[in-house]
Amino acid sequence: MKQSIVTYLAVFTGVVAAQTPDGFTPSVSTHLDVTFGSKAVLPAGTSLAKEDTAKQPTIAFAGANATETYLFFMIDLDVPSGSSRNTLLHAMIQDFKVGTDGKTLTSTATGPVSYMGPAPPKETPAHPHHYVEVLFVQPAGFAVPAAQASVVRSRMGFKLADFVTAAQLGAPVAGNYFTVTG
Numbered sequence: 001m002k003q004s005i006v007t008y009l010a011v012f013t014g015v016v017a018a019q020t021p022d023g024f025t026p027s028v029s030t031h032l033d034v035t036f037g038s039k040a041v042l043p044a045g046t047s048l049a050k051e052d053t054a055k056q057p058t059i060a061f062a063g064a065n066a067t068e069t070y071l072f073f074m075i076d077l078d079v080p081s082g083s084s085r086n087t088l089l090h091a092m093i094q095d096f097k098v099g100t101d102g103k104t105l106t107s108t109a110t111g112p113v114s115y116m117g118p119a120p121p122k123e124t125p126a127h128p129h130h131y132v133e134v135l136f137v138q139p140a141g142f143a144v145p146a147a148q149a150s151v152v153r154s155r156m157g158f159k160l161a162d163f164v165t166a167a168q169l170g171a172p173v174a175g176n177y178f179t180v181t182g
């Protein structure tokens, strides 16, 4: 009995731990609240309709620190590319600050890369696109590193792990993901 409870807890912890999709790096276990109008992306991996995701979501997380500024990314991991899949940067929005509720993050910035809503192509068989959201503490004087300028401009093939290294970001503070199927 005791053993089965331990096993259950281990499995359960495993399920709730990753808020980013399997195999995605950098992974993060803190949940980022991502809400499209009245639709919360909860739990991570929730499936949404394309129409629901047309406008930039509101974001929040309980561990936000009022002295910090945050940087938000959203990336599609499932862009068809021959027989494999490529990534597409849907948003990189800087200058988020926490509100008086200690949780909600807002920014007046629209970039460096403005929000582009999901528009996955219809495929047979249907292929869900995974859209991952990741939040970082934004370093002082943050700017897109020169070596990343071209991939950031094109959006296509954006690799968050490479950007993190180039921009010297730390570990992500929170994440989430949803799927939209064309």
Ligand SMILES: *[C@@H]1O[C@H](CO)[C@@H](O)[C@H](O)[C@H]1NC(C)=O
Residues within 6 Å of the ligand: 065, 066, 067, 068
């Ligand atoms: C908030 O961030 C500041 C600056 O990095 C740090 O000194 C402080 O310890 C942080 N506070 C909490 C509660 O983590």
